[in-house]
Amino acid sequence: MPSLGADMEAGKLVEWLVKPGDQVKKGDVVAVVETQKGAIEIEIFQPGRIEELIAEVGQTLPVGAPLARLASEGEMAPSPSAPQPPVAPQSAAPSPPPAPAPIAPAAPSAPPPASSPPTAAAGMGPVLASPAARARAVELGVDLGAIPGSGPGGAVLLADVEQAATHLPAEPPAPTGKPGLDMAEMRRAIATAMSRSKREIPHYYLTHEIDLQAAQERLTAVNADRTPDRRLLLGALLVRATVGALAKVPELNGRFEADPFTPAAAVHCGLAIAMRGGGLIAPAILDAQAMDVDAIMDAMRDLVARTRTGRLRNSEITQGTITVSSLGETGVDALTGVIYPPQVALVGFGTPRLKPVVLDGAIVARLSVTATLAADHRISDGRRGAQFLGEIARLLQEPDIP
Amino acid sequence: MTDLRAAFLEELTSVAPDLDAASIGDDDHLQDDLGLDSMDFLNLVSALHKRFGLPIPEPDYPRLATPAKAAAYLAEKLGARR
Known part of the structure; x- marks a missing residue:
């Protein structure tokens, strides 16, 4: 779920415009997300092939949560039985039992989360990262806190962000909210x-x-x-x-x-x-x-x-x-x-x-x-x-x- | 005349989908009462031009200021053409 502004905490997936196996190039519109600014078309940030659609239509996901898995050029044919390891530590289990996803803190129309696994709302604290990595993470809508760093002291480097953006881990389904622009x-x-x-x-x-x-x-x-x-x-x-x-x-x-x-x-x-x-x-x-x-x-x-x-x-x-x-x-x-x-x-x-x-x-x-x-x-x-x-x-x- | 009014409201609500045709009064001013901006208004003029084939030059814009005025304007221009 890309960040569509510093003010955005979560977005709801309302439409997929691609399916697994589709080739995409940078700038293609792949999905539609409903945000505080209305329905926004999401363009993909790098070329590759859609491996898997992780988020389901109707799900509300916090910024940084994965929407899909993209195989970039050079790693085009991973076997489905050996998925690439998810990167974000909080969703290490690729197929947890379905549970209501925790909502970003202030999502208004959602009921309070029931029992739920730790999620992307974690990782809000200060994260060691290079300025380039920070800028790129903002650009890609990737949660820095969810990326293992390979730099000094575990700092997240630009390469880590690029790497993380190519394997996006799974997130359990969320209750759906009311459609339309919420004033x-x-x-x-x-x-x-x-x-x-x-x-x-x-x-x-x-x-x-x-x-x-x-x-x-x-x-x-x-x-x-x-x-x-x-x-x-x-x-x-x-x-x-x-x-x-x-x-x-x-x-x-x-x-x-x-x-x-x-x-x-x-x-x-x-x-x-x-x-x-x-x-x-x-x-x-x-x-x-x-x-x-x-x-x-x-x-x-x-x-x-x-x-x-x-x-x-x-x-x-x-x-x-x-x-x-x-x-x-x-x-x-x-x-x-x-x-x-x-x-x-x-x-x-x-x-x-x-x-x-x-x-x-x-x-x-x-x-x-x-x-x-x-x-x-x-x-x-x-x-x-x-x-x-x-x-x-x-x-x-x-x-x-x- | 009622047809022209309906056609006008159809194009108006297409340009400004947040407006409800049923609640628009005949004398509501498009900019002052209904909140159209100059771009919305130009898009409306473009839509009317496309639908009726009328040139609608800029000096005529004030004659489209309300649904009632617009219907009268369209009737006059379309009648004159027949």
Whole structure:
């Protein structure tokens, strides 16, 4: 069960999209898991062949629990009578008598666990591990505490994590919960992430008013010649400019998971999407740095549509390197955001409005938007943040629309 | 007219599946009352364009602000075409 955010403790398997014997490649969607963020498509992290489906549809499993056994290339044909030894110590017996699985501490809709074997809820204490191993374990959704370490003092090394990820041990079935998006759970997930952000990240904030009149006029002209399915929204221009400005101030883009911070090469731009029932999801447009404004618009449409009606993928909700939060047309003047950890910056846009501005010595009405940068002071300083907002403003004066 | 209203609500609830067609009032404002954002609204316009073959230019957007207005707008544009 991969971790789909630092706030996730357990997930429920709702669908298998592969069966034993299937060949898979990195990035294939193999299963659907229901989480605090709704149903998420799970992509596999390495190629190989599905040996065995361990988790059953309907099971709720703690993060780190095995879903399936994957044979990686080079170990393709283990005999079924000689299974590879499970790695996690807590599930050493491959076929324990069925017992209700212990639930992650706060899973709400589950009855209290009956008599149960020790489980993946163990291993929460500090674990000796190399930074690379930690980062990889988070990426793979593997519980570090469940991996025997081969390093000094039993420290878990990168190779141990890679190894463990290829043999995933069994977990007994769990009682099923209620399907569908649970708003109370989503609220709790937001609370966890935002509390962590405010506790750990020394935020600083910069605000800049940006003239959008030229951008809006260009947009109106372009959209007049387009059918609705190809029209652009101002929001796509804001995202394009934010992504473009990161080329000038790359240290605002990345995930602060290991010290020292290394900026990410790719821009996976998260979009804060508000749910009408309350709550918020911030899935990312992957590799946005390579996209023109039309491609960004298509990606935004797709993300919003799948957030509302379909499914997001685990890469989209776990890989974001920066977030844009935009109030849209019916909001208020400005949005001062909370960074989504472990990212290091968030750009908030208020609602664009006609405002009096001084242009060539005269006061005129221009469409303007207030952009607010929230950034991590451990990583960047106000001067660089100001250059970033300045670059966003500059890019919006000459929007690059094909 | 009732058919157009039903068709409009069908596309609306397809774009915003969390809305319940039965509880949507004729004069509910899509953005202010029903909470559609600009992307939802554009997806709705795209769906109506696809269904009815109408161009629905941006200056006409305010005429789709509520189910009642939208049904009247669609009736007018479709009638004019016949």
